[in-house]
Amino acid sequence: MAHSLVNYDDVDPVGGGLHFLRDSLDCSNLGVSVLDVEAGWSGKAHDHADDGQEEVYVLVEGAATVTVEDETVSMSAGDALRVDPEATRQVDADADSLFVIAGAS
Structure with a gap:
């Protein structure tokens, strides 16, 4: 089959609202996850x-703060x-937030 959906x-969450889609999509070196979490x-x-x-974190909805090393990055929808x-x-998560996270090695 030329595609997966x-x-x-x-997909059962692995922790909180984190859903790993890699296995369900049969991806070998591309990871795709959805993070759907409440404020706090x-x-x-x-x-x-x-x-x-x-990894690339795309904030679809909400507001969040990501700490990378010692730097704080504020994100809003679309970032x-x-x-x-x-x-x-x-x-x-500073507000109810929905992320799509893509990772490749």
Whole structure:
């Protein structure tokens, strides 16, 4: 088949409102996730140094603050943020927020 289709509501969240779509879409080196969270949600600080995955966070709805290393980045709907694999990042939802996160190694 030349395509795959999945709705993120059909994928069990792995933590809070984070839905990993990679397995459902049968992607090998491209990760796609949806993060659908309420105001006040805070993700864990992490990096992707081990897997070399660069990520792009696209904020579709809401407002959020992403801390990349020691820099605070304020995001509003429509913003896209690219993060290097080795950079530590943490997402905090300032309002009910919907992200699409794409990562590739």
